Amino acid sequence: MDRNYHVFSAGRLERQDDTLRLVTEDGEKKYIPVENAEAVFLHGQIDYNTRLLSFLNKHGVAVHVFGWKDYYAGSLMPKRGQTSGQTVVEQVRAYDHPDRRLKLAKAIVEGSIHNMRTNVTYYAGRGHDFDEVIEDIDAAGERLESVTDVNEAMGTEATARKAYYSTFDAILPEGFRLDRREYNPPPNELNSLISFGNSLVYANCVSAIRATALDPTISYLHEPGERRYSLSLDLADLFKPVLADRVLFRLVNRNQIGLEDFETELGSCLLTERGRKTYGKAFEETLERTVEHPRLNRKVSYQYLMRIEAYKLKKHLLTGEPYEPFKRWW
């Protein structure tokens, strides 16, 4: 039930009896098994009709549309298999309670800072001098303890992220320069790669949240309604360093993605179909990687970690038991 299918080429996606069929522009036909699909990611120019959408809806398969600009364009979500008025009520209560909201927002930033820091120390161990960056990140982490509102927490995250991004130029080969983190649209290759990875993390968090009865529009760090599924933005912050950035470093440093995998159009630098395919494949492989979970006493996939995070949040909301953010422990 948790498989993602990515469609990179342009063409038409249609219902063919009880399966999904992709007819590419040159007439090639591919079939996508729908029974075990969690979501279909559409990256190319894809035509579809309502017949297809109701079919996917019936099978509980989400569609994440990746277009242009910041990549993520939107999701077509099937009717939720689960709704729980009580969960939503508790979500809103926590949002409306300044202390509780702040606590959650801080926890998310704390986890996010921890996971960024882990990446920096990993590369520091591989011959880079990141002492100052680590100091800056730690200073942000300390400041976080005393922040008194959500905006400040947001600001602390931004400070840590800025320090974190300053390591990218050193970690990556010549030609990949961040200069400044910009999106909507991403102006250069590295910005573009970060955006693409982050949007994949975001979409997977949408799927993880959907598996619970949590309302994806009620969030704590981000302002609800800032984007459609703001709770996904909250969770995605925790996983971006672990998923998106690690994939990015690996692919670029191993020359699997190069400058030739981008094209610039009207000031936006976007991955080509080949580039998206390469990244998408590596990303899916990463989602399937497993790690021993210390409390569950079994191996869990990186993808399941996002699900776990949604459970943890829901558990906190329903039981009042403390929420501990995901911090990479391995």
Add this chain to the structure above:
Amino acid sequence: MTSSTTVGGSDVDPVSLLLASAREESVPEEFRVTGVMMQYYFVCERELWFLSRDVEIDRDTVSVVRGTNVDDTAYSEKRRSMSIDGMIALDLLDDGRVVEVKPSSKLTEPARMQLSYYLWYLKHVAGVEKEGVLAHPRERKREPVELTEEREKKVEEAIRGIYEVVTSETPPPAEEKPYCSSCAYHDFCWSC
């Protein structure tokens, strides 16, 4: 969220509350206990709390089907299923005894208590006294269960315990028990 142990703000004994609810008398608050709730109370109070709050865990997970559905086919003799007040669903053997199938060797006591509760309910609500039999299909054994005075007390204690769990604002903390590994809430409790 504050933890609360107040018994719903009423001084009424949960047992009387349950009986009054069952008899459709006017009560300060409805209180009903199903056989499954009785069973869960002895398996895991936390799970009982989740159940009472409709905490659904996962749209994909096929929830662990436990208890009375296990080994339904193990006995070929005729059984009549009946439901009383929508609260308890029991199986009667031809000889009139109430039968409860014991799901696994570990969960004997929860099954025994569920059966005892049925007998108690029949006696106090319907006014019929029945005997029960706990069936062990795997071992091809049966254990007669009688509603002794001692068992009645235990049922009533459990009803009070259940009342406390389900009216509490927070669930009892997770405690690692052998049953956890096969529980639908496992990842919910232990992902921390």
